[in-house]
């Protein structure tokens with residue numbers, strides 16, 4: 218069989234790219250995934266959406282993506298509910314130096330039109346009354362940040378792409394990519410051979426392995442990030458609560474349950490996504506310190522997922538410099554869900570040779586080999 | 599009895615009609631149904647619904663029940679309060 222583009226991975230990135238390409242008129246697009254829809258990081262993520270970033274690139278990606286989410290239901294003609302709530306992110310500062318860094322971030326965010334603001338402890342309590350006041354010295358808040366249902370949002374892209382003619386092959390693994398005379402000619406899966414000259418690598422935690430198939434070294438690694446969910450209760454919390462120094466995030470989703478996660482220090486680089494008791498211990502200690510009331514809730518389930526991490530904690534959204542027709546969308550470093558509308562927009566414009574509003578240099582593959590690295594994003598959990 | 603009166607998942611109030619609709623829409627494995635309907639995500643973690651759903655998938659896809667995988671079993675076995683976990687945590691510092 219033949220395809221104009223083969224997209225590897227049906228996570229939020231691959232589905233958004235497929236939709237944006239098809240919407241711009243491309244025909245004969247194939248998406249291949251070795252498992253089910255959202256089986257990768259997408260179906261395991263916290264699905265928080267925020268614009269409160271410390272680098273310009275991340276701020277712009279997030280802001281434009283939120284603009285998309287605000288009208289996504291209509292734009293994608295989705296019959297279901299993407300459960301988009303815009304009740305903000307409340308990011309706690311635990312000491313003065315962190316608060317000073319936040320005030321710089323807020324200036325940057327405001328200069329880009331992001332309505333974030335600094336809050337005192339008292340002002341923070343008006344938003345989340347049950348915080349432990351000795352656990353933080355101030356906070357930042359941005360009302361238009363929020364949360365989505367990751368399954369429903371991905372399905373919305375998926376169904377819209379399908380309606381526009383995109384073909385999806387699930388439970389089918391890409392095994393090999395044939396390159397002849399420095400041109401892609403074929404993608405070989407365990408079920409098909411697909412003639413194509415354009416491949417999009419949206420393989421999430423396995424993006425490096427896909428790069429290896431064409432001899433392109435993508436400087437990313439995967440690591441396990443764990444998360445848990447509690448029993449549902451009546452609504453008590455609007456915003457996502459988070460702290461970088463305390464290392465946690467915690468959100469009540471519309472269904473009523475609380476999702477919370479943290480990163481494991483010195484995590485090994487691997488494809489492991491198992492659950493550990495030590496995560497449970499540390500998560501419980503952290504949340505009982507920050508918000509003792511949440512400690513009354515029962516944990517129902519815990520799981521893990523892969524962060525695919527780049528050296529500057531910002532994504533690679535690019536065409537490989539050394540292999541035309543090989544496009545890469547990976548290295549989201551734990552934030553690819555919220556950037557997905559822009560990922561689709563940028564990659565589709567690149568494939569169609571259209572200009573992107575945002576400079577592609579910020580996300581190019583070979584930025585890491587240059588002397589002048591991007592600013593490294595510090596605002597991460 | 600009508601399909602929309604038959605509860606398949608008691609945690610999340612999912613009916614047989616809901617399951618059948620999703621199967622018709624093309625979601626014919628347990629993991630997809632879980633993400634569409636929340637079956638297997640509630641406090642019982644699928645202990646009630648998984649065999650029932652497995653049977654519906656088997657019927658729909660003309661497979662033997664043993665060839666229909668169910669959801670992944672995840673910790674915890676029963677709900678435990680976060681503060682109880684904190685109190686029981688081993689102090690590694």
Ligand SMILES: Cc1cc2nc3c(=O)[nH]c(=O)nc-3n(C[C@H](O)[C@H](O)[C@H](O)COP(=O)(O)OP(=O)(O)OC[C@H]3O[C@@H](n4cnc5c(N)ncnc54)[C@H](O)[C@@H]3O)c2cc1C
Pocket residue numbers: 225226227228229230231249250251252253255256257258259260261262263264265266389390391392419420421422423442443444478521522523524546547549550551552553554555556
């Ligand atoms: C615990 C946790 C919490 C997170 N919280 C947030 C958050 O709050 N906000 C946010 O924005 N982001 C969050 N993230 C990050 C987010 O989940 C990811 O950045 C995003 O989902 C990446 O989407 P993707 O489509 O690029 O990759 P994935 O969803 O991983 O999809 C990649 C797909 O490629 C397929 N694949 C891989 N190799 C092959 C192959 N050889 N052949 C065929 N298919 C293949 C896989 O099966 C998979 O379905 C979190 C992640 C985790 C783990």
